[in-house]
Structure formats: C-alpha cells, structure tokens
Amino acid sequence: MSHTTNESDDGVLSRDQIEPPLAEEGSSGGSANGGVVLKKGPWTSAEDGILIEYVKKHGEGNWNAVQKHSGLSRCGKSCRLRWANHLRPNLKKGAFTQEEEQLIIELHAKMGNKWARMAAHLPGRTDNEIKNYWNTRIKRRQRAGLPLYPPEISFQASQERQLGLNVSGINTRDKDHQDLLRTNSYEIPDVIFDSLKANHDISPYVPELPGITASSILVKSLSSSQYGSFMSPTMHRQKRLRESMTLIPGYSGSSFGGNRGSHTLANGNFSASKPTSGLVKMELPSLQYPEDGLGSWGTSPPPLLETVDTFIQSPPTGTVESSPRNSGLLDALLHEAKTLSSTKNHSSDKSSNSSTVIPGELAESSALNICETEWEDLGDPLSPLGQTATSLFTECPPISTCGSSLDEPPATETLTGCNAKSEIADQAWSPEREKETTTLLDVTRPDILLASDWLEKGSGYIKDQVVMMDNIATFLGDDLSSDYKQMSAGASTSNQGWRLGSCVWNNMPAVCQMSWLHLGQDLSLLSETGQCIRGDDGNLSGVDGGSLTVL
DNA sequence: AAAAGTGCCAACCGCCTCCCC
DNA sequence: GGGGGAGGCGGTTGGCACTTT
Structure with a gap:
C-alpha cells in the first residue's frame, strides 16, 4: 500500500528489510514470540516477497509456520492477513465499481456486518476493503443525513426476509437472517441514538419472533459502531439472547405454536417490557394488553382507527430533547408529507363515530409526561390490545401540540385535519384510560429522541411516525423498543418509508395496523382478522397473513 | 502557508469457532 | 469432555494523503 512508508519498492531483499534492527522495530511495534521479536506495522516489499514465496511453496494455511520456515518476523495472523488482503492472486485493487457498491449495499442489507461473507460475493475484494468502504460510507451518509440504504434496498431486504419466513417457515434459521438480525442496519442519525447503547443488540432473539423479525431488517446497522448499540456491549450475545428469551412471555425457543x-x-x-424502576418513566401510549385480548384480536372488532389516526397525528409532547437536523432526508420527508397530506383525504373524514374532545386534558396526559403505571392493569373489550385503539394514543397532545416540536409552537406544516382529529382523540381520553395506556418510558430512549427530532420538522407524517413509533416501542418495552423504534425510524427516514415498515409490522397486531392505517392516511381498512385490505387508492396492495404490504 | 478536518487504508487486537489431541 | 492451537472474523486504531479553512 502506498502508506507503507517503510516499504522498499526496489524489491531488493536485504537483511535489514527482512529483519529490521530492534531500534527500528520500536517504531513499528513488535512482540516477542519464543524469543523472536515479531515485527509489527506496515509490511515491506521484502516481507511480501518472502511471504509470497512461502505460500507458493507451501500453500496457504499454517501461517504460524511462516515465521519458522521463512524467517519472516511476523506472526501467523499477520501473515495470513497480509496474504489475504494484499498478496493473494486475483485481488482486485482500486475503487469499487458502481456495481460493486450496489452489491455491497444489498449484501449489507441482508447480512449486516458480515464482511467476510460479503467478500465472498465480491470476487477479488477483501472483507477489509468492504468493511472500510462501508465504514466510510456510513460516515459520509451520516454527515449528509442520508439513510444508509436506499429505500428500495431496505424494502427488498425486508421482502426477502419475509419471503424467507414464508417459504422456509418460522423456525427456519437462515444464517444470513440471523446475522442480519443480530446486527442492525438502518441508518438513523447517530445523534439520536447516542443514548441507546444501554439497549444494545436486542436482535438476537428476534428471529424467534415472527412478529418482529422483519423489523430487525431495518435495525441492523444501528448496532454498528457508528450508531452505537442497543444493549450493553458488555453483555454476551448469547447471554442477551438467552435472557431476552426468558423475558418473552410465552416464548418457546423451538416453536411459535403457529401463532403467527x-x-x-x-x-x-x-x-x-416492563420498565425498570431505575428508569425515568415517560407516559406514552401503552400498547400492551392482556394475552386474552391479543389472542382475540382476530375476532375482535377493529380498533377505532379513526380515533387512532387522530391521536397518531398529534405529536407527543414533553421534555424530549430536540435534535433538529436539516438534512435532505428530512426535507424529503417534509416534501412527502406535504404531498401526501395534500393529495389524500384525511381520516378525519371518517371520524364520524369518534367522539368529541375535552381539550386540555389530553395535554396533561401528553405522551411524554412522566408517570408510572402497572402494566397488568390493561384491558379493554373493544380491542385485542385490551384497550381501544384510541386509548393507545391518549397520551398524544391536543391541538396545541399538533405542531412540529414538543417545545415549539405548532408548526405550520401540519396535516390537515390535525386539529379536528385531536379533538376526537381528546374526547376518548379518560383518566382510567390513561392509566391503562400509559407506560413507563425512558426519556433517554432513542425513539423519544427520534420523535423530537422529527417533530421538529413539523410534518404530520413525521409526527405520525413518531407517535406510532413511541407506541410500538412502549408496547414492546425497553428490551424491544429499540427494534421497533428503528423500524419506525427506517420507515420514517425514507421517502418510501411506508414500504420499509410493511414487513416490519407483520404480525404486529393492532398497534401496527393502526399505524399503518394512519400512515397510509386512510388508505386501507382492516379486516377483523387484522389483515389489511386494499385501500381506496390502491396504495395498500398486499395482505399476507395479517401483515401489511404498503406500496 | 499552516492548521484543521476528512478520507482512506493497512494493520492490529480481541474474541470466537473449529479442530486436534 | 476439555484444553490448547490455528484460523477466521469484526471492531478499532493509527497514519498518510488530500481537502478545506
């Protein structure tokens, strides 16, 4: 490499080059190995020559013998790395081609940070190269505020994931998917997730949960170093998995009981999902519900979608941190929100069965109010969630907070009908309902931060995403919220974000359906089984076992 | 022109898995 | 079964080159 400044380019192998004096090694590092000081640092061409000769003669492998047989003062690992990354034949050098870049993106969407496996798909490229490229790319796009993946790639990955589940069955363990789920991959501005490291890497158990797996597709890259992690890195992966499993009620490590x-x-x-007592609790719509309620989802009346819609449109309020980002991404989101809001009828038109509001009360129970409640105290015959759909969002702020920011006046760019819907939502609120639906939220949670971030932008859609995200996150609790938060983020940070969520919310009952309905802006109806029905404008095109596919 | 910032890349480190004994 | 070595992998670091201020 050109950076190998101590490299001799003349190709002449001198003893000094091969075995530099100790004084020189001090500058490049070295370690003792059986009395032999092993050189570290950049390789010289002389060393390369030795290694090449050795491999020619003995073949690859047995790298620790290199030093023994060739006199090369390098450890076996270093030899292997040098060979694999620089010396082996058929290595392709130079910048990645557009095709290669595309492939890397696609592969990363599928595999996560599995550089070696990605390299297997890129002849002549090394894992190190791919890794470096990716890390650079991440930084670049982070700075630009762009999503890590183009929407179509995220969608494709999620589709493939879903397809894989459908084809191979729930219990199929696709290693790629496992890997994917183990990592995360949807880019969210790091500023938002800096506080999430405590929840690092929740995904390992996700593959076991059909309702969550797809979401993890969107989550992958968030566990990368660039974005921090979601579960304590000190926790061993398997341990996390194990512990997570034990925390999932009804989870069976071997089967889902077909309860897809x-x-x-x-x-x-x-x-x-129960928040720990040590956390700062926030009041957000609680989506938890009794098991019975969930199980009866298929036969329960659909949630009061209009009302939900109303509430979703109201952004959470509170003391969340604002992290405005004036990125092209958000501009695009705003544009999309504007476009959509101007072209679609709003759910307020369908709110005839919703009741009126008690303005102000809802504000008091705004999503980010800090409170604490019992998770078991949920129950509502009207919804499989054990609560009305409306109740899920009772914490949403009233009209006054329909704006873009929690701490700012309402933005001018709100969806039409926002106010009217808020009124409906307000009316649905009651202290009892609040108790049912409020939950414990950590204000430091990324979803909250994301919410504030998006709210800054004053987009009704963004707000919708935020509230939905918070609800889902709350629904899942701390251990899973980051997963869904990112899912939501993924959906939100793309101009075609709705696509991204389509698979993610597969098997997510009412919460997701409502979210989708709302995000879809009355694009659809829900069947009693929770399946999505094609909307009037055809935007909802798919129904798959209760999952939603939004095109 | 100098300093700071950024991009890029090679190499190292630690952990893990596999395999052999 | 388990201890140890070898190899593989992913994360991180450090340094040079280039660009920007």
Whole structure:
C-alpha cells in the first residue's frame, strides 16, 4: 500500500528489510514470540516477497509456520492477513465499481456486518476493503443525513426476509437472517441514538419472533459502531439472547405454536417490557394488553382507527430533547408529507363515530409526561390490545401540540385535519384510560429522541411516525423498543418509508395496523382478522397473513 | 502557508469457532 | 469432555494523503 512508508519498492531483499534492527522495530511495534521479536506495522516489499514465496511453496494455511520456515518476523495472523488482503492472486485493487457498491449495499442489507461473507460475493475484494468502504460510507451518509440504504434496498431486504419466513417457515434459521438480525442496519442519525447503547443488540432473539423479525431488517446497522448499540456491549450475545428469551412471555425457543398472527411478545405479561424502576418513566401510549385480548384480536372488532389516526397525528409532547437536523432526508420527508397530506383525504373524514374532545386534558396526559403505571392493569373489550385503539394514543397532545416540536409552537406544516382529529382523540381520553395506556418510558430512549427530532420538522407524517413509533416501542418495552423504534425510524427516514415498515409490522397486531392505517392516511381498512385490505387508492396492495404490504 | 478536518487504508487486537489431541 | 492451537472474523486504531479553512 502506498502508506507503507517503510516499504522498499526496489524489491531488493536485504537483511535489514527482512529483519529490521530492534531500534527500528520500536517504531513499528513488535512482540516477542519464543524469543523472536515479531515485527509489527506496515509490511515491506521484502516481507511480501518472502511471504509470497512461502505460500507458493507451501500453500496457504499454517501461517504460524511462516515465521519458522521463512524467517519472516511476523506472526501467523499477520501473515495470513497480509496474504489475504494484499498478496493473494486475483485481488482486485482500486475503487469499487458502481456495481460493486450496489452489491455491497444489498449484501449489507441482508447480512449486516458480515464482511467476510460479503467478500465472498465480491470476487477479488477483501472483507477489509468492504468493511472500510462501508465504514466510510456510513460516515459520509451520516454527515449528509442520508439513510444508509436506499429505500428500495431496505424494502427488498425486508421482502426477502419475509419471503424467507414464508417459504422456509418460522423456525427456519437462515444464517444470513440471523446475522442480519443480530446486527442492525438502518441508518438513523447517530445523534439520536447516542443514548441507546444501554439497549444494545436486542436482535438476537428476534428471529424467534415472527412478529418482529422483519423489523430487525431495518435495525441492523444501528448496532454498528457508528450508531452505537442497543444493549450493553458488555453483555454476551448469547447471554442477551438467552435472557431476552426468558423475558418473552410465552416464548418457546423451538416453536411459535403457529401463532403467527399474534404477537408473542404482546401477551400481557410483558415482563421483558416492563420498565425498570431505575428508569425515568415517560407516559406514552401503552400498547400492551392482556394475552386474552391479543389472542382475540382476530375476532375482535377493529380498533377505532379513526380515533387512532387522530391521536397518531398529534405529536407527543414533553421534555424530549430536540435534535433538529436539516438534512435532505428530512426535507424529503417534509416534501412527502406535504404531498401526501395534500393529495389524500384525511381520516378525519371518517371520524364520524369518534367522539368529541375535552381539550386540555389530553395535554396533561401528553405522551411524554412522566408517570408510572402497572402494566397488568390493561384491558379493554373493544380491542385485542385490551384497550381501544384510541386509548393507545391518549397520551398524544391536543391541538396545541399538533405542531412540529414538543417545545415549539405548532408548526405550520401540519396535516390537515390535525386539529379536528385531536379533538376526537381528546374526547376518548379518560383518566382510567390513561392509566391503562400509559407506560413507563425512558426519556433517554432513542425513539423519544427520534420523535423530537422529527417533530421538529413539523410534518404530520413525521409526527405520525413518531407517535406510532413511541407506541410500538412502549408496547414492546425497553428490551424491544429499540427494534421497533428503528423500524419506525427506517420507515420514517425514507421517502418510501411506508414500504420499509410493511414487513416490519407483520404480525404486529393492532398497534401496527393502526399505524399503518394512519400512515397510509386512510388508505386501507382492516379486516377483523387484522389483515389489511386494499385501500381506496390502491396504495395498500398486499395482505399476507395479517401483515401489511404498503406500496 | 499552516492548521484543521476528512478520507482512506493497512494493520492490529480481541474474541470466537473449529479442530486436534 | 476439555484444553490448547490455528484460523477466521469484526471492531478499532493509527497514519498518510488530500481537502478545506
């Protein structure tokens, strides 16, 4: 490499080059190995020559013998790395081609940070190269405020993921997917997730949960170093998995009992989701519900979608941190929101069965109010969630907070009908309902931060995403919220974000359906089984076992 | 022109898995 | 079964080159 400044380019192998004096090694590092000081640092061409000769003679492998047989003062690992990354034949050098870049993006969407496996798909490229490229790319796009993946790639990955589940069955363990789920991959501005490291890497158990797996597709890259992690890195992966499993009520490590249409997590126990006492609690719509309620989702009346819609449109309020980012991404989101809001009828038109509002009360129970409640105290015959759909969002602020920021006056760019819907939502609120639906939220949680971030932008859609995200996150609890938060973020940070969520919310009952309905802006109806029905404008095109596919 | 910032890349480190004994 | 070595992998670091201020 050109940076190998101590490299001799003349190709002449001198003893000094091969075995530099100790004084020189001090500058490049070195370690003792059986009395032999092993050189570290950049390789010289002489060393390269030795290594090449050795491999020619002995073949690859047995790298520790290199030093023994060739006199090369390098450890076996270093030899292997040098060979693999620089010396082996058929290595392709130079910048990645457009095709290669595209492939890397696609592969990363599927595999996560599995550089070696990605390299297997890129002849002549090394894992190190790909890794470096990716890390550079991440930084670049982070700075630009762009999503890590183009929407179509995220969508494709999620589709493939879903397809994989459908084809191979829930219990199929696709290693790629496992890897994918183990990592995360949707880029969210790091500023938002800096506080999330405590929840690092929740995904390992996700593959076991059909209702969550797809979401993890969107989550992958968030566990990368660039974005921090979601579960304590000190916690061993397997341990996290194991512990997470034990926290999932009704979870069976070997089977889902075919209960694909229901959310295994959301069965009312929510031990995994219960906030710990040490956390700062926030009041956000609680989506947890008794197991019975969940199980009856398929036969329960659909939630009061209009009302939900109303509430979703109202951004959470509170003391969340604002992290405005004037990125092209958000501009695009705003544009999309404007476009959509101007072209679609709003759910307020369908709110005839919604009641009126008690303005102000809702504000008091705004989503970000800090409170604490019992998770078991949920129950509502009207919804499989054990509560009305409306109740899920009772914490949404009233009209006054329909604006873009929690701390700022309402933005001018709000969806039409926002106010009217808020009124409906307000009316649905009651202290009892609040108790049912409020939950414990950590104000430091990324979803909250994201919410504030998006709210800054004053987009009704963004707000919708935020509230939905918060609700889902709350629904899942701390252990899973980051997953869904990112899912939501993924959907939100793309101009075609709705696509991204389409798979993610597969098997997520009412919460997701409502979210989708709302995000879709009355694009659809829900069947009693929770399946999505094609909307009037055809934007909702798919129904898959209760999952939603939004095109 | 100098300093600061950024991009890029090679190499190292630690952990993990596999395999052999 | 388990201890140890070898190899693989992913994360991180450090340094040079280039660009920007």
